[in-house]
Amino acid sequence: MIGELIIVSLCTMYVKSTAIDYNNKRQAIIDAEQKYATGGHAFLTAKESQANEILLNFKNHYITEASVNPESYAPGMHFFRAKPLIDKSDVFKIIKEIPKGSVLHLHNVAAVSSEWIIKNLTYQPEAKLCEINGKFYFTTRTSKFCPQESVRSIQQLRKENGTAESFDLWLESLINLKLRKPNLMHASINNVWDEFEQMFSAVKDLVSYKPFFEAFHTQLLKEFYEDNVFYIELRMSLSRLYDATDKVYDEFEVAKIVRNIVHTFKETNPDFIGAKIIYSKHRGMDSKAAQDQLHTFARLNSEEFPNFVIGFDLVGQEDINQPLTIFMDGLRTFQKTTAYFFHAGETNGYGTEADLNLVDAILLNTRRIGHGYSLYKHPALWRAVKSKGIALEVCPLSNQVLRLVDDLRNHPAVFYVSESVPIVISCDDPGFWDSKGISYDFYYAFMAIASNSAGIGFLKQIVWDSVRYSSLTPQERQQFAQILQLRWDRFVDNLVSGKFISDDCVSV
Ligand SMILES: [Zn+2]
Structure with a gap:
């Protein structure tokens, strides 16, 4: 409706421009577009209006x-270069304090900061490093993949290799794209994905050791809670764990372990709402294996964890892996009983199989779309997404680091925001690119993706939409809304009273 009004205004402007006040007409169009965009209609209280002015x-x-000085404009820079500038900025300081609601697109293995893994897990006596064909893998055991002669104690290696500081930095480079090769900022998509997927392989066995798995996931919740996130929908494979006695834990036992970790965390942090699992498997498998995984999900969801293991997804680089159509038999068979949360359209392609995953995701009634980066190329689809209320899980930094876009002011989410296509802001794999939590993605969403004129209304909308498009039950939503409102009001009060701003901050 507002879109039509804008068009009518534009048409009549040419006809009557000599008779009307040109500036008023111009302002009316700008105002109408601003109201039409994400957050444009958000109601602001008197206090929020004050906060908006400050922000x-x-x-x-x-x-x-x-x-005047565009080369030092952090929102237009690659995150690896911009991070020190962002860290110093007053806008970022405010954004860190925002109660951000939920994070709805996050992969567990890449969710925890690499520094924590190095400074904690690799300092345990069990931690080992395995070298196979010039590639390194963290582990605690020898195995068929990592025989005795390929495995060394990390504590021993640390003693033998220069200073602990330089050794630790090298270790961290195995699981952090920024440290690994700074020129990855300019690598091809396939090259950066090779390095990225190697990081999952490098860390996976280490965090499959049950005591480390528990410490790692507790840290995951802690890092997000400290970043003012109160609820997480976590994509994870529930792959088998092992312990010191070589006991192996299957998917059901792993889900139970995660549920206990969340429960324990909630006991000490009562306003943390919780976490749920989207069962996610790599799209490199064949159609039969996918059917087996769908069957396992059906059992997890219906038999033991109906409100905890809530959905199904396929992960991995879409451009080089199999499209959803390959798995169609299984996906259609389980469609009525399975909530899908597909990654789709995470590509620069147009009309490629990866791009057309969007068609299948929507036809299969996906609840949300992971990325939906190429959706703007499909007018029928983005309109369908909008009318059906399917939120796009927009992960700005992931798309930049994984080379879909250099300058986030050119990210397709700019279009989604201008058209009010539902979005939630997420962070995908922050541990692998040094962006702990979700605040950096919020920063880019606010400074690079939203309009210059977007203020607290935009932030308010994306915070509350992260609850709206979650899979929480009505009762859980109610509880969450109460907690979030209290936190939001406190945030607005603090912003108005100048609590977040210190003298050493700069306006970045
Ligand atoms: Zn993802």
Whole structure:
């Protein structure tokens, strides 16, 4: 409706421009577009309006400065270069304090900061490093894959290799794209994905050791809770765990272990709402294996964890792996009983199989779409997504680091925001690119993706949409809404009273 009004205004402007106040007409169009975009209709209380003014002052101050000095404009830079600037900025300091609601797109193995893994897990006596064909894998055991002669104690290696500091930095480079090769900022998509997927392989066995798995997932919850996130939908494979006695834990036992970790975390942090699992398997498998995984999901979901293991997804680089059509038999068989949360359209292609995954995801009634990066190329599909209320899980930094886009001001989410296509902001794999939590993705969403004029209304909308498009039950939503409202009000009060701003901050 507002879109039509804008078009009518534009048409009549040409006809009557000599008779009307041109500036008023111009402003009316700008206002109408602003209201049409994400957050444009968000109701602001008097306090929120005050907070909005403060926030926009900081934002606009820097945007104005950047027009003189564009090469130091962090929102237009690659995150690896921009991070030190962002860390110093007042806008980021405010964004860190926002109660962010939920994170709905996160892969467990890549969710925890690499520094924590190195400084904690690799300092345990069980931690070992295995070298196979020039590639390194963290583990605690020897196996068929890592025979005795390929495995060394990390504590011993640390003693033998220079200073602990430089050795630890090298170790961390095995699971952090930023440290591994800074020129990955300019690598091809396939090259960066090779390095990225190697990091999952490098860390997987280490965090499959039950005591480490428990410490790792507790840390995951802690890092997000400290970043003001209260609920997570976690994509994980529930792959088998092992312990010191070589006991192996299957999917059901692993789900139970995760549920206990979440439960324990909630006991000490009562306003943390919880976490649920989207059972996710690599799309490199064949059709028969996919059917088996769908069957396992059906059992997990219906027999033991109906409100905990809530959905199914396929992961891995879409451009080089099999499209959803390959798995269609199984996906259609389980369609009525399975909530799908497909990665789809995470590609620069147009009309490629990866791009057309969007068609199948929507036809299979996906609840949300992971990325949906190429959706804007499909007018029928983005309109369907909008009318059906299928939220796109937009992960700005992931798309930049994995080379879909350099300057996030050119990210397709700019279009989704301008058209009010439902989105939630997420972080995908923050541990692998040094962006602990979700605040950096919020920063880019606010400074690079939303309009210059978007203020607290935009932030309010994406925070509350992260609850709206979650898989929480009505009762859980109610509880969450109460907690979030209290936190949001406190955030607005603090912003208005100037609590977040210190003298050493700069307007970035
Ligand atoms: Zn993902």
